Amino acid sequence: MATEIQFYKYQGAGNDFILIDNRNLSFDPNNHELIKKLCDRRFGIGGDGLMLLQHINNFDFQMLYFNADGKEGTMCGNGGRCLVAFARDLGIIDRETVFLAVDGQHDAAIEGNTVNLGMIEVKEFHRDGEAYVLNTGSPHYVAFAENLQNKDVYKEGYAIRNNSTYGEKGINVNFIQPEGDGYFVRTFERGVEDETYACGTGAVASAMTVALASGKDGDFTIPIRVVGGQLHITFHKNGNHFSKVYLSGPAEQVFVGKTVISQ
Numbered sequence: 001m002a003t004e005i006q007f008y009k010y011q012g013a014g015n016d017f018i019l020i021d022n023r024n025l026s027f028d029p030n031n032h033e034l035i036k037k038l039c040d041r042r043f044g045i046g047g048d049g050l051m052l053l054q055h056i057n058n059f060d061f062q063m064l065y066f067n068a069d070g071k072e073g074t075m076c077g078n079g080g081r082c083l084v085a086f087a088r089d090l091g092i093i094d095r096e097t098v099f100l101a102v103d104g105q106h107d108a109a110i111e112g113n114t115v116n117l118g119m120i121e122v123k124e125f126h127r128d129g130e131a132y133v134l135n136t137g138s139p140h141y142v143a144f145a146e147n148l149q150n151k152d153v154y155k156e157g158y159a160i161r162n163n164s165t166y167g168e169k170g171i172n173v174n175f176i177q178p179e180g181d182g183y184f185v186r187t188f189e190r191g192v193e194d195e196t197y198a199c200g201t202g203a204v205a206s207a208m209t210v211a212l213a214s215g216k217d218g219d220f221t222i223p224i225r226v227v228g229g230q231l232h233i234t235f236h237k238n239g240n241h242f243s244k245v246y247l248s249g250p251a252e253q254v255f256v257g258k259t260v261i262s263q
């Protein structure tokens with residue numbers, strides 16, 4: 001039997017996603033093989049991940065996020081921003097929202113193509129050699145780097161993601177370098193198993209690393225350039241405690257389509 005799936009493609013600073021309005025629950029979130037195939041850039045639609053927008057009581061909507069490998073991921077910051085734009089485009093929300101994701105409740109505001117997304121508070125981090133390791137909804141390893149433009153992020157990221165410290169679960173790996181009044185960040189994402197053009201939770205972890213390395217407390221706004229665009233991260237830092245954490249940047253619809261699957 002052939003089934004038609006209506007999908008939407010969005011990107012946030014070059015982190016690209018397949019979005020499906022699953023309020024009628026017609027798409028099976030357990031069909032990991034199908035999700036992997038849809039995310040394949042040659043045999044499918046192509047994307048760093050796939051998200052389902054679902055109905056849930058007490059929130060505007062629920063975000064279910066899957067990495068390109070077809071498995072359910074932890075929080076995706078750019079994905080969250082894209083899903084907020086999708087909810088606005090579907091008429092579910094206007095300019096503000098509160099929705100539920102795998103790491104809990106998120107608030108967000110949207111103005112044009114810019115989405116400012118509230119992220120979870122972070123209360124701890126640890127060091128792995130020179131690097132900082134923290135969980136901003138997804139686990140991240142952040143290391144300062146030189147000559148980042150020419151770094152082999154795939155090779156180094158792959159080695160860290162797969163080393164015995166992080167086990168089978170792995171970790172997302174970010175390299176960061178000062179640039180102008182902000183920072184340049186490149187990320188190897190687990191679940192995509194490649195460098196992506198942007199990683200929202202990685203940009204937040206990188207900004208927190210900058211603040212930790214500064215040894216200062218207070219309100220921070222840190223511009224982070226990623227391969228696919230510009231993000232801004234704001235938070236309040238008090239020791240190891242990061243509150244009022246926001247990730248802001250572009251999120252836009254790229255195309256709309258239908259795919260037919262046989263089952």
Ligand SMILES: N[C@@H](CCC[C@H](N)C(=O)O)C(=O)O
Pocket residue numbers: 015067072073074075076077078079138139171172189190191192198199200201202
């Ligand atoms: N691209 C994402 C991060 C997605 C989560 C990650 N790959 C994982 O499951 O570890 C972002 O924008 O935060």
